[in-house]
Amino acid sequence: MKVLSVLKRIPEELKQSLESNFPSVEFRYCHGMKEGEAYLEEADILLTYGEDLNEERIEKAGRLKWIMVMSAGMDLMPFRAIEAKGILVTNVRGIHAKPMAEYAIGMFLQVAKRAKVLQQQEARSEWNRRLDFQELNDRTMTILGTGAIASETARLAKAFGMTTNGVSKSGRAKEHFDHVYSVEELHVPLEKGDYVAAVLPSTEDTSGLLKEEHFQTMPEHAVFLNMGRGDLVATDVILDAVRKGEIAHAVLDVMEEEPLPEEHPFWKEEAITVTPHISGITSRYLPRGFEIFEKNLHAYLNEQSMENIIDPERGY
Amino acid sequence: MKVLSVLKRIPEELKQSLESNFPSVEFRYCHGMKEGEAYLEEADILLTYGEDLNEERIEKAGRLKWIMVMSAGMDLMPFRAIEAKGILVTNVRGIHAKPMAEYAIGMFLQVAKRAKVLQQQEARSEWNRRLDFQELNDRTMTILGTGAIASETARLAKAFGMTTNGVSKSGRAKEHFDHVYSVEELHVPLEKGDYVAAVLPSTEDTSGLLKEEHFQTMPEHAVFLNMGRGDLVATDVILDAVRKGEIAHAVLDVMEEEPLPEEHPFWKEEAITVTPHISGITSRYLPRGFEIFEKNLHAYLNEQSMENIIDPERGY
Numbered sequence: 001m002k003v004l005s006v007l008k009r010i011p012e013e014l015k016q017s018l019e020s021n022f023p024s025v026e027f028r029y030c031h032g033m034k035e036g037e038a039y040l041e042e043a044d045i046l047l048t049y050g051e052d053l054n055e056e057r058i059e060k061a062g063r064l065k066w067i068m069v070m071s072a073g074m075d076l077m078p079f080r081a082i083e084a085k086g087i088l089v090t091n092v093r094g095i096h097a098k099p100m101a102e103y104a105i106g107m108f109l110q111v112a113k114r115a116k117v118l119q120q121q122e123a124r125s126e127w128n129r130r131l132d133f134q135e136l137n138d139r140t141m142t143i144l145g146t147g148a149i150a151s152e153t154a155r156l157a158k159a160f161g162m163t164t165n166g167v168s169k170s171g172r173a174k175e176h177f178d179h180v181y182s183v184e185e186l187h188v189p190l191e192k193g194d195y196v197a198a199v200l201p202s203t204e205d206t207s208g209l210l211k212e213e214h215f216q217t218m219p220e221h222a223v224f225l226n227m228g229r230g231d232l233v234a235t236d237v238i239l240d241a242v243r244k245g246e247i248a249h250a251v252l253d254v255m256e257e258e259p260l261p262e263e264h265p266f267w268k269e270e271a272i273t274v275t276p277h278i279s280g281i282t283s284r285y286l287p288r289g290f291e292i293f294e295k296n297l298h299a300y301l302n303e304q305s306m307e308n309i310i311d312p313e314r315g316y
Numbered sequence: 317m318k319v320l321s322v323l324k325r326i327p328e329e330l331k332q333s334l335e336s337n338f339p340s341v342e343f344r345y346c347h348g349m350k351e352g353e354a355y356l357e358e359a360d361i362l363l364t365y366g367e368d369l370n371e372e373r374i375e376k377a378g379r380l381k382w383i384m385v386m387s388a389g390m391d392l393m394p395f396r397a398i399e400a401k402g403i404l405v406t407n408v409r410g411i412h413a414k415p416m417a418e419y420a421i422g423m424f425l426q427v428a429k430r431a432k433v434l435q436q437q438e439a440r441s442e443w444n445r446r447l448d449f450q451e452l453n454d455r456t457m458t459i460l461g462t463g464a465i466a467s468e469t470a471r472l473a474k475a476f477g478m479t480t481n482g483v484s485k486s487g488r489a490k491e492h493f494d495h496v497y498s499v500e501e502l503h504v505p506l507e508k509g510d511y512v513a514a515v516l517p518s519t520e521d522t523s524g525l526l527k528e529e530h531f532q533t534m535p536e537h538a539v540f541l542n543m544g545r546g547d548l549v550a551t552d553v554i555l556d557a558v559r560k561g562e563i564a565h566a567v568l569d570v571m572e573e574e575p576l577p578e579e580h581p582f583w584k585e586e587a588i589t590v591t592p593h594i595s596g597i598t599s600r601y602l603p604r605g606f607e608i609f610e611k612n613l614h615a616y617l618n619e620q621s622m623e624n625i626i627d628p629e630r631g632y
Contacts, residue, residue: 115431283449
């Protein structure tokens with residue numbers, strides 16, 4: 001059994017863990033697909049970020065039975081060729097839940113506790129306590145999405161004593177949400193949302209979903225945070241909403257244009273906080289990914305059921 | 317029954333709530349003690365922040381049976397005179413727990429998620445994702461103190477999947493703490509603390525408690541946060557610890573000298589974040605305080621047992 005990894009910069013301790021837990025498996029670590037291509041033919045299992053595959057490479061990998069994608073995004077995977085050859089695909093779905101939920105709570109706390117103003121005062125060596133400090137406790141968080149990331153965010157929000165509303169296609173009840181609404185009822189949870197977090201994936205249904213009217217529906221003190229996909233809401237809609245005071249603040253980790261160009265108005269808008277698409281980044285990404293891989297490799301070798309299996313027809 | 321309040325700027329809805337819930341009680345609201353002094357003689361109950369009393373005023377308040385202090389700090393209360401006249405004292409102990417616990421989690425998340433650097437980048441319109449993002453999840457929080465604020469902080473830390481250590485005089489086990497150590501064992505939880513929060517009150521035992529050796533004991537990546545009392549640790553000890561890289565960051569809401577003078581080195585130190593003693597400030601302070609007062613007033617009128625009663629001899 002040969003495992004080919006084309007992941008760059010794998011920490012030594014993760015390699016050692018694999019080798020000591022799976023002595024019967026042969027591991028080859030390459031620094032990217034360019035170096036790994038020569039070994040594709042003999043690989044039974046491929047470890048990749050999923051951005052370096054095409055039909056030609058799938059064709060070449062004659063023995064390949066399983067692709068472990070160390071990512072949750074699968075947009076660049078040649079699923080037709082993969083399906084045709086009956087290759088199993090798994091990914092690290094859910095790996096972003098903890099860092100992204102921590103990001104959302106952290107950013108909402110920053111806005112509630114006036115971190116931006118406090119940091120500006122600190123830079124001026126200014127001691128001023130007359131600011132309007134808010135709390136999360138007893139407030140309402142409305143989350144667009146009810147998947148793994150949304151659910152982990154809601155779980156933390158409940159710990160802070162918040163009321164949690166979710167929004168999903170079906171409106172089906174989910175753990176950690178006090179109420180779940182369907183997309184058709186969107187205005188109801190938006191009206192109640194002191195803190196509104198969007199964690200929706202990019203699909204035909206969600207592109208441009210949030211319009212001017214939705215920001216008018218939110219309370220004027222609402223804080224809107226987008227860590228899902230940038231095309232959920234148009235740049236001008238967000239700019240208008242904060243400039244007209246329809247909401248108090250917007251926290252944007254994703255936007256229509258990334259990287260955000262230097263001259264973009266988001267950067268300088270006092271009521272907008274921009275972060276460079278970092279909500280899911282964590283120093284614990286690879287360790288958690290390898291944990292999932294080890295579990296699945298153990299299951300694969302013992303012909304047990306594996307987790308995070310991708311349906312190549314749907315692509316998720 | 318006459319209640320005199322010398323609290324400035326009480327929101328109308330809080331007054332209305334008192335008046336509608338206690339129609340038999342006569343309330344007089346004065347804008348500070350200067351205005352209220354004239355009515356001290358006839359007051360049965362006094363509502364104060366506890367900073368405007370002295371022996372003379374206690375003497376003057378001949379009918380006074382109960383002082384409700386809308387603060388947790390009681391340093392300026394003339395307890396000897398109060399005790400001599402058998403006046404009951406209650407305060408709002410515990411009112412700071414929620415905002416302060418949110419402050420601690422928020423500030424730790426700021427440091428973990430590199431908020432300071434991100435905000436500097438934002439000010440320069442700079443898109444840079446190559447930062448070392450950390451998580452609270454799976455890390456250890458060591459809290460000096462196990463009282464109401466420490467306990468609420470530990471409860472939230474547990475929700476983030478952290479291990480929680482407490483430090484108290486007795487080392488007695490407490491809810492939300494995985495382990496509680498006595499002050500004699502201080503070096504053990506400090507060594508394990510990825511995040512170290514100090515919430516100790518100022519007493520003879522805690523003044524100057526943290527010394528150079530304690531910061532040397534903490535891990536180099538440790539984040540130290542003080543929201544208890546500023547005299548827990550000397551200015552130079554903190555400066556040395558961050559400058560020598562004994563810890564990664566210090567978050568200070570309290571310090572030896574407050575307000576922090578403009579020329580103080582804390583302001584400009586990159587690895588120190590200063591906030592102007594705001595961790596306990598919240599827009600919900602008075603509503604929560606009045607909730608406690610209403611409960612106690614109800615108990616008082618019905619001769620039931622009251623909460624947050626202060627022992628005038630101990631002063632807390």
